[in-house]
Amino acid sequence: xxxxxxxxxxxxxxxxxxxxxxxxxxxxxxxxxxxxxxxxxxxxxxxxxxxxxxxxxxxxxxxxxxxxxxxxxxxxxxxxxxxxxxxxxxxxxxxxxxxxxxxxxxxxxxxxxxxxxxxxxxxxxxxxxxxxxxxxxxxxxxxxxxxxxxxxxxxxxxxxxxxxxxxxxxxxxxxxxxxxxxxxxxxxxxxxxxxxxxxxxxxxxxxxxxxxxxxxxxxxxxxxxxxxxxxxxxxxxxxxxxxxxxxxxxxxxxxxxxxxxxxxxxxxxxxxxxxxxxxxxxxxxxxxxxxxxxxxxxxxxxxxxxxxxxxxxxxxxxxxxxxxxxxxxxxxxxxxxxxxxxxxxxxxxxxxxxxxxxxxxxxxxxxxxxxxxxxxxxxxxxxxxxxxxxxxxxxxxxxxxxxxxxxxxxxxxxxxxxxxxxxxxxxxxxxxxxxxxxxxxxxxxxxxxxxxxxxxxxxxxxxxxxxxxxxxxxxxxxxxxxxxxxxxxxxxxxxxxxxxxxxxxxxxxxxxxxxxxxxxxxxxxxxxxxxxxxxxxxxxxxxxx
Ligand code: G16
Numbered sequence: 296x297x298x299x300x301x302x303x304x305x306x307x308x309x310x311x312x313x314x315x316x317x318x319x320x321x322x323x324x325x326x327x328x329x330x331x332x333x334x335x336x337x338x339x340x341x342x343x344x345x346x347x348x349x350x351x352x353x354x355x356x357x358x359x360x361x362x363x364x365x366x367x368x369x370x371x372x373x374x375x376x377x378x379x380x381x382x383x384x385x386x387x388x389x390x391x392x393x394x395x396x397x398x399x400x401x402x403x404x405x406x407x408x409x410x411x412x413x414x415x416x417x418x419x420x421x422x423x424x425x426x427x428x429x430x431x432x433x434x435x436x437x438x439x440x441x442x443x444x445x446x447x448x449x450x451x452x453x454x455x456x457x458x459x460x461x462x463x464x465x466x467x468x469x470x471x472x473x474x475x476x477x478x479x480x481x482x483x484x485x486x487x488x489x490x491x492x493x494x495x496x497x498x499x500x501x502x503x504x505x506x507x508x509x510x511x512x513x514x515x516x517x518x519x520x521x522x523x524x525x526x527x528x529x530x531x532x533x534x535x536x537x538x539x540x541x542x543x544x545x546x547x548x549x550x551x552x553x554x555x556x557x558x559x560x561x562x563x564x565x566x567x568x569x570x571x572x573x574x575x576x577x578x579x580x581x582x583x584x585x586x587x588x589x590x591x592x593x594x595x596x597x598x599x600x601x602x603x604x605x606x607x608x609x610x611x612x613x614x615x616x617x618x619x620x621x622x623x624x625x626x627x628x629x630x631x632x633x634x635x636x637x638x639x640x641x642x643x644x645x646x647x648x649x650x651x652x653x654x655x656x657x658x659x660x661x662x663x664x665x666x667x668x669x670x671x672x673x674x675x676x677x678x679x680x681x682x683x684x685x686x687x688x689x690x691x692x693x694x695x696x697x698x699x700x701x702x703x704x705x706x707x708x709x710x711x712x713x714x715x716x717x718x719x720x721x722x723x724x725x726x727x728x729x730x731x732x733x734x735x736x737x738x739x740x741x742x743x744x745x746x747x748x749x750x751x752x753x754x755x756x757x758x759x760x761x762x763x764x765x766x767x768x769x770x771x772x773x774x775x776x777x778x779x780x781x782x783x784x785x786x787x788x789x790x791x792x793x794x795x796x797x798x799x800x801x802x803x804x805x806x807x808x809x810x811x812x813x814x815x816x817x818x819x820x821x822x823x824x825x826x827x828x829x830x831x832x833x834x835x836x837x838x839x840x
Contacts, residue, residue, distance in 0.1 A: 317787050352385065370469040509542075514534070
């Protein structure tokens, strides 16, 4: 095996965001760009020689090219074996499952998640540790530092591996095993849920579900698990073939980008009673009932409240965790169960320590991610099976389950407003002003109520004591309502401002007030405090979810 050392110079801006490095394909395909980043990851590993690396992605444009390069670089850095998904496919949760089950040293996942794919769209890469979870900030900071001083990368000669065929081959001394991307993951899910009962539900004449894979990675997983293992009628999974450009769609399971599914569930003629969707890399989920969309924060709270129905969790939850902007509905469930509820910054990587230390069993985020200690990634199909297991046991429609949850715990009315692709300089001005105002806000009166406190969220990890600052500006009102401002860490164009709005409504008589009406005073407060329209020129958000 001939290892070639190629001289290179740093590319600016290779700083991993909320979940790895995400850039346009055009940026990633510059000669040396991917190589520099991968070498910077490898330069920060210690002891990988002879060990196993897991490699795969969501099948988006450039996935195939990147995998061949990474295989050759993995051989040059001394990995003993790479487990790569057939056709380069591994959903993010499946990659986490394979890393954990096979005791791999780590993994590289190629995805830009819910962002669109294609020659003009997005690509991404991240490194996961041996626990199956995304590397922490200390590691990603070190990778970034390395990208700024890199002068050479190491690669072996071209050796295009046929990823279409399952089986073993070699690059020099390194074994390359092309594996079934679904098997390990499906086996894990089967060990958590009551498959027999779910299969019974799917066979009931009055029950019909649709899973929209959005032409993204979960197609093969959903076909195998829902229609294969669980016997759902064929046709249950739609848009089930992964395409490099997701069929031109935006693989983000929210009411805007998965509108077709929402419309179908609102049409009685469709006969559908349950709908679900997942994103580009299969870790996000959306749950839809008849004319009823379950907000991700509510979904998380319902999942936690119904843990007794699920075989894997029935014995009890050690604790639960949510990202800071996620609604406090989960906290109310935790309080009733008498278990801790941890509040972390946005980013699944922050749950890793809590899960590893056995402090949390379930966790989730407003950004449509839910998961548990079975993996160290959020898991789209896991959430769908969890809901199916609940439905199979309770024999009630989705909307009734959520409404009963509200009646019992009160409703945390919630919405997220996204202003996409605003000029980065304008976003900076907005946050600089906002941060400057923070000390003056407490005690101020707005139509929405009086401000109790205002701060910039900072987190100290209860396991290793590491600290993360500036994780979102919070304006907290005396009645428990909140407005949170954050910049997305996953966008690739300009800046995306996220404004999270939440109001707690205890009185069941008020639970059906339209969300936007209930939150209008908070929207006004957000505008007054942050001057969004004035600074960015945007009068309305691009996406409300
Ligand atoms: C990633 C992280 C999530 C996080 C989300 C936030 O999701 O894995 O834990 O909640 O980003 O995105 P943003 O910074 O844009 O608000 P994904 O699904 O893109 O990997």
